[in-house]
Structures are given as C-alpha cells and as structure tokens.
Amino acid sequence: MSMFPILTTERLFLREINVTDLNRMYTILSREDVTRYYGLDAVKNSSEVMELIHYFREMYDTKKGIRWGIINKQTNQLIGSCGFNAYQERNKRAEIGYELHPDSWGVGYAAEAVKALLMYGFDTLQLNRIGAIVYPENLPSQKLLEKVGFTKEGFLRDYLIQGNTSHSTFVYSILRNEWHGI
Numbered sequence: 001m002s003m004f005p006i007l008t009t010e011r012l013f014l015r016e017i018n019v020t021d022l023n024r025m026y027t028i029l030s031r032e033d034v035t036r037y038y039g040l041d042a043v044k045n046s047s048e049v050m051e052l053i054h055y056f057r058e059m060y061d062t063k064k065g066i067r068w069g070i071i072n073k074q075t076n077q078l079i080g081s082c083g084f085n086a087y088q089e090r091n092k093r094a095e096i097g098y099e100l101h102p103d104s105w106g107v108g109y110a111a112e113a114v115k116a117l118l119m120y121g122f123d124t125l126q127l128n129r130i131g132a133i134v135y136p137e138n139l140p141s142q143k144l145l146e147k148v149g150f151t152k153e154g155f156l157r158d159y160l161i162q163g164n165t166s167h168s169t170f171v172y173s174i175l176r177n178e179w180h181g182i
Contacts, residue, residue, distance in 0.1 A: 004060065005124070007068065007116045012109060014068035014116060017056050017081060021069055024078040025049045028101045037138040038099055039160050056083075063089060070100065070113050079104040082113045084121065084130075092128040094121060111144050118148065122176050132172040133159065142170065150174045 007014040017025065026049045028034055035042040043049050059065040067083035080100035087094040096117050098110055121127040132150060134141050146152070150172040158166035 005066075005120065007120055009112045009116050011073055012112055012116070013071050013073060014082065014113065015071060016060075017053055017067060017069040017078075019050070019053060021078050022046055022049055022053065025053065025069075025081070028078075028080060028099065031102070033102055034099050037135040037141065039097075039133070039162060041163055056081075059085075063087065065094065068113075070098075070109065072104070072109070079109065080113075082110075082117060084117065084125075086131075087125075089125075092126060093131065094125070094127055094129075095131045095133060096121075097132070105140075110141075111148060114144065114148055118174065118179055122179050128176050130174050133169045134172060135167060135169055142172075145172045148174075149178055149180070151178070 004016040023046070026043060026046050029038075029040075029043045029049060029052070032042050043052070056067040059067065065083060065085045065087045067081055069078045070080040070082055071077065072079050080098065082096065082098035084094035085097055096114065098113055100110055118130060121130050132141075132145055133156070134145065136155075142152070151174065153171045153173055156169045156171055159169045160167045
C-alpha cells in the first residue's frame with residue numbers, strides 16, 4: 001500500500017500507530033476493562049505492545065488490514081485504536097474493531113471514529129460489506145453499531161478464544177447500499 005492514510009473528524013484524527021505510542025498503548029491495552037471484549041488478553045508488558053505495533057504495520061503492508069491510532073485533537077493524546085481486520089480486497093469486505101481508554105468512554109468518540117472508518121471503507125477502499133464481531137455482553141458496542149446503521153445478522157457459537165475460554169459472538173454488518181454517509 002502507499003502512504004498511510006490520516007483520517008480527520010470533528011474531534012479526532014486517526015493516524016498510524018508507531019513506536020512513540022508504546023507507553024500509551026500499554027496503558028490502554030493492559031486494562032482488563034478495555035480488553036474484556038477485544039478478542040485478545042490484556043497485554044502484560046511493553047514487548048507485547050511492540051509486537052502488536054509491528055503486527056499492525058505488517059497487516060497494512062500486506063493489505064490484510066489497517067489499524068489507526070485515535071488521537072483526541074484537543075489534548076493531542078492517543079485515546080485508543082480502530083481499524084479494519086480480515087480485509088479482503090477481492091471480496092470487497094472487511095471487519096472493524098475499536099477500543100478506547102475508559103477516560104474517553106461515553107462521549108461519542110467511538111461512534112465518530114467508526115463513521116470515519118465507514119466513509120474510508122466505502123469511499124476509498126470501495127468495500128461492499130463491513131462486518132463486526134461483538135460479544136453478547138458488550139451492550140455499548142452493539143448499541144453503537146446499530147446507531148450507525150449496522151444490522152445484527154446472527155450468532156456465532158464459540159467463535160473466539162480469549163483467556164483460554166471460548167466465547168460466542170454476534171455478527172453485525174453494514175452494506176454499501178445501506179450506508180448513507182451519516
């Protein structure tokens with residue numbers, strides 16, 4: 001892929017996650033309350049975060065996905081990350097994921113970031129389908145996805161392993177013809 005895209009919203013900008021974000025990413029991803037529904041266990045040390053940062057870059061370089069750091073414009077602080085996983089250019093589809101530090105919960109930042117992802121996914125990547133996998137217990141995420149136009153499609157039994165436990169998930173999606181640039 002070419003130069004890493006930067007996305008801008010009213011209160012946020014989304015940019016590449018790099019080594020300078022190591023400490024802040026650790027602060028976010030080492031919290032059980034953040035990773036509870038992330039699909040990965042909480043990180044235990046900074047080397048695990050470094051591996052993730054390198055993985056995000058590799059995902060981008062190999063066109064398998066793209067992960068942005070979410071920056072609060074007002075504080076210029078990294079407050080989370082979001083992006084596309086399981087990107088399939090040929091099938092014009094991807095899945096989204098996102099997480100925020102609890103200090104940034106409940107003020108609409110996740111919805112703002114997801115709307116930027118939808119715009120980029122449908123307008124720039126020319127996706128036809130954007131999906132999301134959500135734990136049934138993660139009611140705030142389900143509410144957010146439904147608010148921005150996603151449809152709950154079904155239930156995936158024992159779909160993810162986290163903490164040595166299998167978890168069932170809901171699958172959500174939004175199609176290009178359902179999205180209205182909201």
